[in-house]
Amino acid sequence: MTLPLIFAAISDVAGKVRGKAFPADQLEKRLVRGVGWTPTNVQITCFDIIADSPFGALGDLLLIPDANAEARATFGDVTEHFLMGDVVTLDGDPWAFCTRAILKSALKRLHDVAGVHLISAFEHEFQLKSPPAVENQGYGREGFEIQRKLCEVLMATLAENGLEPDSIMKEFGPNQYEVVIGPAKGVRSADAAVILRELTRSAARHLGEAATFTPIRDVASVGNGVHIHMSFVDDAGEPVTFDASGPCGMSRLTDGFAAGVLKYLPNILALTAPSVVSYERLTPHRWSAAYNNLGFRDREASLRVCPVTAKDPASIARQFNIEYRAADAAASPYLALAAVVHAGVQGIEDGLKAPAPTEEDLSLLSADDLTARGFVRLPETLEAALEAFQADTTVTGWFGPDFASVYAAHKAAEIDAVKDMDTAQKCAAYEGTY
Numbered sequence: 171m172t173l174p175l176i177f178a179a180i181s182d183v184a185g186k187v188r189g190k191a192f193p194a195d196q197l198e199k200r201l202v203r204g205v206g207w208t209p210t211n212v213q214i215t216c217f218d219i220i221a222d223s224p225f226g227a228l229g230d231l232l233l234i235p236d237a238n239a240e241a242r243a244t245f246g247d248v249t250e251h252f253l254m255g256d257v258v259t260l261d262g263d264p265w266a267f268c269t270r271a272i273l274k275s276a277l278k279r280l281h282d283v284a285g286v287h288l289i290s291a292f293e294h295e296f297q298l299k300s301p302p303a304v305e306n307q308g309y310g311r312e313g314f315e316i317q318r319k320l321c322e323v324l325m326a327t328l329a330e331n332g333l334e335p336d337s338i339m340k341e342f343g344p345n346q347y348e349v350v351i352g353p354a355k356g357v358r359s360a361d362a363a364v365i366l367r368e369l370t371r372s373a374a375r376h377l378g379e380a381a382t383f384t385p386i387r388d389v390a391s392v393g394n395g396v397h398i399h400m401s402f403v404d405d406a407g408e409p410v411t412f413d414a415s416g417p418c419g420m421s422r423l424t425d426g427f428a429a430g431v432l433k434y435l436p437n438i439l440a441l442t443a444p445s446v447v448s449y450e451r452l453t454p455h456r457w458s459a460a461y462n463n464l465g466f467r468d469r470e471a472s473l474r475v476c477p478v479t480a481k482d483p484a485s486i487a488r489q490f491n492i493e494y495r496a497a498d499a500a501a502s503p504y505l506a507l508a509a510v511v512h513a514g515v516q517g518i519e520d521g522l523k524a525p526a527p528t529e530e531d532l533s534l535l536s537a538d539d540l541t542a543r544g545f546v547r548l549p550e551t552l553e554a555a556l557e558a559f560q561a562d563t564t565v566t567g568w569f570g571p572d573f574a575s576v577y578a579a580h581k582a583a584e585i586d587a588v589k590d591m592d593t594a595q596k597c598a599a600y601e602g603t604y
Contacts, residue, residue, distance in 0.1 A: 177252035178205050178235040181269055181364045181502040183580055184216040185444065185604070189233060194251070197235075204234035207257055212267045213580050216445070216500065216603045221583030224576065231265055232258050239361040243327045243369055245376035252368070254361050266570045269504035270357065276508040276568070277356050280515050284423055286402040286410055288511060289491075291353035292363035292503055295394040296370060297387060298345040299380040299601070305344075313340035317347065317379075324349065324373045331369070333362050343392035353399065353491075363396075363503035383499035384601040385448045389593055393451030395458055396499050398510060399476065401491040402427075412490035414483065418466045418475040418527060419490060428464060428492055429524040430517015431473055431510055435462040435496060436548055437562040438509040440555035444581065445500035446588055447600050449551050452496060454533035459496035461545050466527040472496045472548070475527070496548065500604055512568040556581055 176197060179189035190205040209225035239254035257268035264271035277288055298317070307313030314321065317340070325335040334352030341348045349370065354362055367383055374381035386393035401411040402423060413421035420428060443452055454460045457469045465471025478489040497506050525544055532545060540546060549555035556578055559565060566574040588596045 174249070174251070176200075176235070177250075178233050178255050179252045179364075180233060180255060180257060181360075181504055182214070183212060183267065183269060183502060183505060183577060184214065184584075185500045185502045185505075186214075186216055187364060187368055188214070189252070189255070200235055201237055202234075204232035204255070204258070207231040207233040209265075209267075212576065213583070215580060215584040215587065217584065217587045217599065219583050219587055221581075222579045224572070230260060232260065232262075234258055236361075238358075239365075241331050241365040241369060243330070243372060245323075245372065248376070250372055254364060266573060267576065269502045269508070270360070272569060272573075273357055273360055273504040273508040273511075276511040276515070280511055283515050284402075284427075284518050286404055286423065287355055288359075289353045289355055289401045289403055290359040290507065291351060291399045292359065292366070293348065293350050293397040293399065294363070294366060294370075294383065294499065295341055295343075295346060295348045295396075296367075296381050296383045296499075297343060297347070297394060298374065299382055300345065302345045307340055308342040310340050320374060320377050320379060321347070323377065324370055327369050327373055328366060331365060333366060341392075343394075346392065346394065353401070355403075357504070360503040360507050367499060382601045382604055384597070384604040385443070385445055385498040385500055386451045387597055387601050389450045389597065393456060393458060394498060395451065395495065396497045396501070396503075396506070398494040398497055398507060399491045400427075400494065400510070400514075409487040409490070411492075412487040414486075417524065418464075419486075420475065420492070420524070423518065424492065425524050426518040426520075426522055427514035428473055428517070429522035430514045430520070431494065432462045432464060432524060433517060433522060434513035434562070434565055435472055436546055436555075437558045437565040438513055439496060439549055440552065440559040440581070441509040441577075442494070442497040442501050442506040443555070444552070445498070445600055445604075446552050446585060447593075447596050448498050448500060449549070449555075450593065450597070451498065452548060452550075454531070460548055461528075461532045461540070462548060463528045463532060463545055464524050464526075466529075468527065468529070469495070470531075471528065500600070509568075513565075516564065516568075552581065552585060 174194040175191040209229040210223040213221040213223040235253035235255040336350040459472035
């Protein structure tokens with residue numbers, strides 16, 4: 171005999187899913203009262219080291235599960251059941267370090283400033299840790315067929331949880347796959363990203379595999395990115411991202427948003443690519459992101475205007491989106507999306523205009539030439555990214571008075587944990603935790 175349990179979960183600043191389980195028959199009570207949580211938990215790094223904490227052993231919080239962010243999957247005789255939730259104070263106010271609350275605040279700011287809602291989707295790459303059964307299977311049918319069972323189980327599980335599976339493929343790297351789901355409105359897309367990662371790991375585990383979303387396993391090979399696709403609708407649900415007469419088809423709203431993302435990209439990178447090994451992936455010629463440039467259907471750009479497959483204006487307007495490419499799964503989807511949204515809204519508020527899309531290899535330009543054209547090489551280490559984040563008071567101001575110092579201390583402990591490792595050892599450490 172077993173007692174069914176439900177896991178109340180958060181995606182914390184380490185990008186890890188943590189929480190506490192309770193008996194399933196207590197769900198209605200827990201949706202109101204939640205489960206207990208501890209402030210210093212925010213300083214648990216991805217390597218389970220507690221960084222310097224301003225909270226110490228003091229304080230109490232509540233983790234309130236959200237019935238609209240539920241996941242349930244049965245593998246054999248085991249049913250996994252969890253709900254994403256919010257961390258609040260004992261008075262019920264959002265806690266300053268709750269990543270879900272941080273995203274909700276950013277989305278509210280977007281609506282307050284521009285009168286629109288965000289539609290977004292997270293596109294994920296992951297790898298299986300076992301040796302490839304067949305070599306040289308980039309985009310290969312055989313590589314897909316070897317893991318057809320996993321792909322079909324995963325896609326069915328995502329569909330059962332309302333995540334609208336779009337496609338899954340054998341990606342270029344060894345045992346690398348890409349899974350895509352449909353877009354969702356507001357905070358739901360970040361909920362879906364967390365649920366997708368957790369169900370992918372679970373489906374793989376129950377089929378005798380182990381999946382990792384680490385930013386990069388081997389610097390001689392490819393990395394695993396998370397691409398965030400974004401568009402906007404008004405209060406009536408009508409798309410407002412596209413304008414045929416705008417630059418690259420972007421409406422004035424989208425143009426300002428894109429300009430803000432590009433301006434502040436060096437300062438938000440520590441939140442969207444937050445691991446030490448993230449910066450092994452963010453290098454030129456990896457189809458990732460190395461400069462704060464806009465690309466028109468260019469997969470080497472940090473922010474890309476994506477192609478559409480229709481000709482009629484109404485369908486184009488529904489499909490049209492921009493894609494942020496400087497992110498990976500070491501980041502909480504809530505925190506990464508919040509950073510991008512805040513940067514975009516700042517661009518709208520400040521009346522910024524995006525630069526023309528690049529069409530050349532920026533790595534061939536000198537630093538002076540890059541500067542003259544308004545481009546910068548993105549931070550090349552986590553330390554540099556953290557310095558850029560903390561140095562910009564506009565950016566740190568988006569997250570409240572204490573967030574930047576707490577986040578920096580958290581990441582300092584993470585950096586310290588791997589400082590004596592060589593690159594291969596660092597990659598192995600992150601592979602094990604993500």
